[in-house]
Amino acid sequence: xxxxxxxxxxxxxxxxxxxxxxxxxxxxAELVERFDPADAPSETMDLLELHNVQQYLENGFFPxxxxxxxxxxxxxxxxxxxxxxxxxFTSVDSTNCASLIGGVGHEYHADLLELLGxxxxxxxxxxxxxxxxxxxxxxxxxxxxxxxxxxxxxxxxVRDQLLASPTNAEHLIRKHLQKDVRDEVNLPxxxxxxxxxxxxxxxxxxxxxxxxxxxxxESAPVREDTGVDAKLKLRAKRRNAEMIEKLFENNPGIRMGxxxxxxxxxxxxxxxxxxxxDGVSARFTYSSRWLDGSNDNPSILNNFQHLFKLADEQVxxxxxxxxxxxxxxxxxxxxxxKTHYQVGAEFSAVDMSSLLQTRLYQHxxxxxxxxxxxxxxWFFQEYLVEEFxxxxxxxxxSSRGASYLERVRHIFAEMESVLTQFxxxxxxxxxxxxxxxxxxxxxxxxxxxxxxxxxxVYSTQSPEIAGILNVLFSDQSSLxxxxxxxxxxxxxxxxxxxxxxxxxxHEYQRSTIDQLVAxxxxxxxxxxxxxxxxxxxxxxxxxxxxxxxxxxxxSDHERAEVDAMVARGWVExxxxxxxxxxxxxxxxxxNKVDFSNGPELRNKYLHGSQANxxxxxxxxxxxxxxxxxxxxxxxxxxxxxxxSAQEQPNSANLK
Numbered sequence: 089x090x091x092x093x094x095x096x097x098x099x100x101x102x103x104x105x106x107x108x109x110x111x112x113x114x115x116x117a118e119l120v121e122r123f124d125p126a127d128a129p130s131e132t133m134d135l136l137e138l139h140n141v142q143q144y145l146e147n148g149f150f151p152x153x154x155x156x157x158x159x160x161x162x163x164x165x166x167x168x169x170x171x172x173x174x175x176x177f178t179s180v181d182s183t184n185c186a187s188l189i190g191g192v193g194h195e196y197h198a199d200l201l202e203l204l205g206x207x208x209x210x211x212x213x214x215x216x217x218x219x220x221x222x223x224x225x226x227x228x229x230x231x232x233x234x235x236x237x238x239x240x241x242x243x244x245x246v247r248d249q250l251l252a253s254p255t256n257a258e259h260l261i262r263k264h265l266q267k268d269v270r271d272e273v274n275l276p277x278x279x280x281x282x283x284x285x286x287x288x289x290x291x292x293x294x295x296x297x298x299x300x301x302x303x304x305x306e307s308a309p310v311r312e313d314t315g316v317d318a319k320l321k322l323r324a325k326r327r328n329a330e331m332i333e334k335l336f337e338n339n340p341g342i343r344m345g346x347x348x349x350x351x352x353x354x355x356x357x358x359x360x361x362x363x364x365x366d367g368v369s370a371r372f373t374y375s376s377r378w379l380d381g382s383n384d385n386p387s388i389l390n391n392f393q394h395l396f397k398l399a400d401e402q403v404x405x406x407x408x409x410x411x412x413x414x415x416x417x418x419x420x421x422x423x424x425x426k427t428h429y430q431v432g433a434e435f436s437a438v439d440m441s442s443l444l445q446t447r448l449y450q451h452x453x454x455x456x457x458x459x460x461x462x463x464x465x466w467f468f469q470e471y472l473v474e475e476f477x478x479x480x481x482x483x484x485x486s487s488r489g490a491s492y493l494e495r496v497r498h499i500f501a502e503m504e505s506v507l508t509q510f511x512x513x514x515x516x517x518x519x520x521x522x523x524x525x526x527x528x529x530x531x532x533x534x535x536x537x538x539x540x541x542x543x544x545v546y547s548t549q550s551p552e553i554a555g556i557l558n559v560l561f562s563d564q565s566s567l568x569x570x571x572x573x574x575x576x577x578x579x580x581x582x583x584x585x586x587x588x589x590x591x592x593x594h595e596y597q598r599s600t601i602d603q604l605v606a607x608x609x610x611x612x613x614x615x616x617x618x619x620x621x622x623x624x625x626x627x628x629x630x631x632x633x634x635x636x637x638x639x640x641x642x643s644d645h646e647r648a649e650v651d652a653m654v655a656r657g658w659v660e661x662x663x664x665x666x667x668x669x670x671x672x673x674x675x676x677x678x679n680k681v682d683f684s685n686g687p688e689l690r691n692k693y694l695h696g697s698q699a700n701x702x703x704x705x706x707x708x709x710x711x712x713x714x715x716x717x718x719x720x721x722x723x724x725x726x727x728x729x730x731x732s733a734q735e736q737p738n739s740a741n742l743k
Contacts, residue, residue, distance in 0.1 A: 098133070100195060101143040116144045117151050120162045120169075128172035132188050135176045136196040139203060142169045177207040185213050186221040197231050198271075205237030215245045233259055234271040243276040250276070251283060257291030258301055260284055264314040265304040267424040284315030292320070292327050299331045300423035307685035309427055346437065347371045348444040350379070350452065358395055372441060379452060385466045388453070389726070392719050396445040402630065402638040403727040405720055407442060408673035409435040412561065412633045427684040429676040446716045460715060461485035461499075467722050468506060476729045480519040481509050492707035497693045499714040500678070503721065504531045504690075510665070510725060514539055532681070534664065534671030539732035542661035544636045545627070545650050546668065553631075553658035556609055559600060561632040567597055580619070580629075587616045623649045631659070636667040640731045665724055677717060689713060 099112045099119065119141050129135055145166050150159050180188055192200050201222075204210060210218060219242065222232065229249055232238055239246050250256045263273035288305060291297055305324035308316045344367055351359075357378040363369040374395065382391060393399050397406055414432040424430045431439075450460050465483045472478040483502050486495040508527055513519050514537040547553050559565045560579050567579035570592055576582030590612050593601055601617060604610040609628075611620040619625045623646045630637035639650060639661060653659045666674065675682040678690035689710055 098137050098195070099140045099144070101140040101147075112144065113149055113151055116141050116149065117154070117162070120145065120165055123165060123169060125165075125168040125172065128175075130176070132176075132192055132200075133196065135173050136192065136199050136203070138169050139173050139199055142166055142173070145169075173203065174207060177203045177209060180204065180207070180209040181212040182214050182217045185209065185218055186224070189221045189225050192225050194226060197225075197227050198234065200225075201227070201231065201235040201238060205235055210238055210241040215242045218242070219245060219249075229256065230259060230262075230271065230273075233273050233275070236272070236274045239274040239276055243278050247276040247278045247283070250279060251287060254287065254290035254294040255296055257287045258298065260287060260315065261291075261301045261304055264311075265308045265316075265425050265427075266301075267426045267428060267430070281312055281315055285317070285320065288315050288320060289323065292324050297327070297331070298423075299328060299335070302328045302331065304423060304425045304428075307425055307428065309680070309684040345369045346440045346444055348441065348448045349373050350376045350448070352376050370437060370441060372445065374448070379449075383456065383458070385463050385471070388449075388458075388460075388463050389467065389719070389722060391449070392446075393723050396442065396449075398442060398716075398720055399723050399727075400634070402634075402641040403723065404630075404634045404636065404638060404667060405670050405673070405724070406438060407716075407720060408669045410634055410669060412635075425685060427682075429672065429683040429686055442716055443712055446719070447712050450712070450715065459485065460719075464718055464722060467726070472729065476733060478513060478519070478729065480521055481506065481513075492704055492711045493693075496689070496707055496710045496714050499711070499718055500690045500693055503714070503718055506725075507531045507533075507536050507665075507721070511537055533666060533674040533678075534668060536665040536671075538663045538665050539728050540640055540735055541663050542639055543663050543728075543731070544667050545631070545639050545653075545659050545661055546636055547631050548657060548660050550657050552607065552656075553653075556604070556607065556658075557628060557632045559604065560609070560628060566600060567593075570594065570597075580625075583610075583616075583618060589615065590617055593617075621649065624653075627653070627659075634667070635669045638727075640735060665728055670724070674717065677713065687713075 097115065099115055101112075119138065123138070129138065145163055150162060154162075189200065219232075232246060232249075250259065259273055260275070262269045263275060292302055292305060302324050305316060306321055306328050308314065308321065310317055310321065347369060349371070351373050354373055354375040354377075357375050359373045361371045361373070363371055378395075379391070382388070393403070399405050409429060409431045411430075413434040414430065415434075453460055453463075461483075462485050465485050468481040468483040472481050483506055484498075486498045490498065508529075508531060509519055509524060512523060512527065516523075547557065559567055563577055565579045568577065568582060569575045570582070570588065574582065574586050574588055574592060576585060582588065590598065590601065601610065601612075605612055605617075605620075608620055609624070610617055623643070627637055627642070627646060627649055637650075639647060642650065650659060650661075654661065664671070672682050676686040678686075678688070680686075680688060680691065687710075693710065
């Protein structure tokens with residue numbers, strides 16, 4: 089048998105939930121049956137494989153046809169296997185480590201380092217001998233840093249290796265700045281903050297620097313312990329701009345864009361087209377006649393919600409970056425920072441289209457002698473009084489002759505003011521202007537209260553609900569593909585678009601189907617496997633797509649399903665004006681509360697820290713963003729007042 093075949097057949101244990109576990113079970117059984125404690129293997133690769141076999145036994149992985157006595161017999165050998173592995177690695181020292189480690193393949197490097205550390209081989213071997221042996225076996229620096237015990241024992245030597253090349257700054261970036269790093273990164277205690285700062289600076293200036301990592305430095309928060317300061321961030325920003333410009337010198341990329349326009353002849357209120365004749369362009373066309381006929385204040389605000397679709401039927405905003413809308417490559421192939429708001433192509437498309445829609449409507453209203461800020465003012469100062477007897481709310485429009493710089497600052501100040509007003513109204517049932525005058529706490533968008541208790545439904549940390557959502561809706565689910573004829577982007581699509589019977593599923597998929605049937609998510613009618621409960625399914629879909637659902641927008645049957653899911657520990661209800669995802673969206677654009685890669689518009693404009701030389705076009709762009717955010721808040725506030733009135737049948741304000 090070739091060495092390549094030998095590598096392929098060797099047992100590896102990944103995780104109890106890993107789908108690859110089943111493919112090794114038969115070989116595990118063979119190795120256990122052949123194992124003789126009196127004649128244990130003496131080759132390193134054999135012992136490493138036995139270490140993986142031991143983990144299969146400890147987690148109860150056996151062939152399905154194993155009898156109870158065979159399971160008991162296999163389990164009884166765990167201690168002997170562990171002892172054989174321990175004896176071998178306890179014997180490793182400076183005299184033999186080179187010969188024992190040299191032939192270990194890449195797939196067992198992590199196990200090798202873990203066992204060398206567990207049985208104190210690092211303490212017995214002098215650093216040059218051990219590190220040279222590991223290097224000759226192809227163990228990379230990233231793998232060394234993943235072994236906490238090695239880094240602790242060989243502290244000075246690992247520090248020297250780190251500082252030997254600017255490229256090694258990537259390990260610091262993975263440790264401190266990058267999100268969802270697979271392997272742990274342990275840095276030597278002797279590595280100082282000055283070391284880290286110097287290494288990162290060398291990396292930014294290096295011709296081999298990765299633009300993704302330079303971008304992480306640019307958007308990282310300033311912190312002494314990471315080596316990132318304001319000067320380094322500026323250096324990274326300029327270097328990143330230089331690298332991007334060079335990248336596109338000979339690579340024009342793919343033309344992508346969004347168009348919004350008005351039509352004097354179009355009958356339907358809105359039309360969407362995707363033009364792929366020259367790249368990809370999304371085109372939204374709106375009927376001028378529709379807009380002309382919906383020019384009163386309530387209709388203008390309704391158009392943002394229903395015509396431009398800033399919110400869905402549950403009045404959950406469409407604007408945030410929801411993980412469900414990230415593509416596979418965006419989720420797994422990108423280089424996201426630990427403090428980054430992760431965005432993808434769909435978020436960018438919605439962001440661009442909603443900005444253009446806001447700009448289009450603002451211009452249209454100006455042509456009609458109307459001002460969007462006046463409409464917002466009407467909502468607070470007239471509509472809330474007339475519909476809900478909510479008095480003393482105030483939103484002051486910008487001065488007509490104000491520059492866009494002044495308007496942006498004004499809107500952000502008014503935005504915080506109306507949220508403070510609303511918070512006081514929720515807490516006290518009235519709005520006292522004197523109390524408002526002495527309330528100066530900064531607005532926390534995720535903590536703005538709601539008039540209705542238990543407004544939103546969220547998934548809990550229960551493994552059951554996480555598994556259900558992943559299996560049903562993820563494109564990485566094990567239930568997306570049966571054959572070329574029976575397939576879907578996710579399990580739900582597979583089941584809805586095809587008549588799939590239980591027997592159609594592969595053997596390895598049936599245990600998942602059995603579990604979903606037992607949980608009441610699916611049902612097997614005999615003729616097909618299908619969604620068991622439509623109301624439950626709609627709730628689950630909302631939890632996956634928008635990370636929440638609005639309890640009071642659900643039917644009575646759907647609310648009963650939510651209550652049952654709460655009792656099972658799958659979901660919980662919490663109260664706030666904005667959902668968690670919506671609050672994060674506002675924080676991304678306005679401040680540094682959650683994320684370090686946002687535009688920080690509120691901070692920059694209210695603190696006067698925008699860069700010199702930013703012209704009126706830049707401030708106008710920020711102004712349109714501010715209008716969009718303010719209108720989104722109006723939509724959420726209106727929904728909250730309406731739900732409060734709806735859920736209080738004895739209220740005089742019932743609407």
